[in-house]
Amino acid sequence: MDTDFQLIIVGGGPAGLTAGLYAARSRLKALLVEKGAVGGQVLTTEWIDNYPGFPEGISGFDLIDKMAAQAKRFGLETKIATVTSMDLAPPVKTIFFEDNSQFTCQSVIIANGARPNTLGIPGEKELTGKGVSYCATCDGPFYRDQEVVVVGGGDTAVQEAEHLTKFASKVTVVHRRDTLRATRILQEKAMANSRVSFIWNTEVIAIKGGESGVERLVLRATDGTESEINVQGIFILIGTIPNNESLPLDQLETDSSDFVKTDQEMRTNLPGVMAVGDIRSKNVRQVINAAGEGATATLAAETYLHQLKSTTID
Amino acid sequence: MGSDKVIQISDSDFDNKVLKSTIPSLVDFWAPWCGPCKAIGPVISELAEEFDGKIQITKMNVDDSPSTPGKYGIRAIPTLILFKDGKIVDQITGAVGKAQLTALINKAL
DSSP states (O other), rough: OSSEEEEEEOOOOOOHHHHHHHHHHTTTTTTEESSSSSGGGGGGGOBBBBSSSOOOOBBBBHHHHHHHHHHTTTTTTTEOOOEEEEOOOSSSEEETTTTSSSSEEEEEEEOOOOEEEEOOTTTTTTTTTEEEEEEEHGGGGGGGEEEEEOOSSSSHHHHHHHHHHHOEEEEEEEEESSSSOOOOOHHHHHHTTTTEEEEEEEEEEEEEETTTTEEEEEEEEEOOEEEEEEEEEEOOOOOOOEETSSTTTTTTTTTTTOBBBOOOOOSSSSSEEEOOOOGGEEEEEEEHHHHHHHHHHHHHHHHHHHEEEHHHHO | OOOOOSEEEOOTTTTOOOOOOOSSSSEEEEEOHHHHHTTHHHHHHHHHHHTTTTSEEEEEETTTHHHHHHTTTOOOEEEEEEEETTTEEEEEESSOOOOHHHHHHHTTT
């Protein structure tokens, strides 16, 4: 089978870079494609304390920098380009790029990742970057001595609420349930911080403000009572949606939220196509899982390529 | 990999170098503590090479120069603002890909 590459990895976050590291070490003719710079969502994490091997913790940027350097050390080829579409069903798969170029390959690892979910409420879009934020690490320092709200109850929301107290005078976590989903140690830290308070069983239904940015939020409790809170910032940290715009969703099996389904070897329903990291349908979205999935997927790709070779010879 | 075609600017020379520039300018508002800002650094350098002479690609550290970002209401970084003849043409917030940045720049050409 004559193709440009044996394996193309789409996406350069922890999952894609680990897949790339394994591919380079296996001496596969592989290419990693990333739309901007390598990194993905982990870049928006100020500090990672749960990636083993870094006892003091490490910043998201430094971790990615090291992963990229490690893959590069073994000669991983990378290309900065935006993938517009993919044809993944036939044995020879094609990846199409924005500049109208294309590459063929025998196997693909989809590592497109995910992006922050939005609330979809009035004022959100208009005030994004003017008080509405999806990244506490990036934007926290703009809220020195101001009051902010964090929406969400998972790891990201609770960890970033705590982080924001370095800058904001008061951080209020607004959560639609009465308990947090976040890891215990993160909950304990946030609860112990006198500058973090919680509003339970409540949703934000509108964001109000003007030229100067966010001024206040309209809240609605589960019992229907509405109220307002004056804040200068709102950090919306309520999970993710898949970056699946370039995926052939008519070919790939996905779950009800359009995350890609795989088996335990990261194989999708299409032969030779694996999916890893945040775009994969799963419950746990951690850097450590993403990296492990990347390794598993490249090994699965190797097995597939090996089988392909033996059937071609026959 | 930095490019020497990327011009570092500050509050004190923003008016002269950007608003009074004869060619359009892209200003990348960034800070060293911002991971996504650092991540798009290489893309910014590539753009500076590709659009050399047509668009001026500049960077402003918001820690060292707080008043210009304040003037433009910037409360999130990276924010990239495209200026032409002293006025904003368009802007993008967040670590976007090269294709999106190229599309932004083309609005001033």
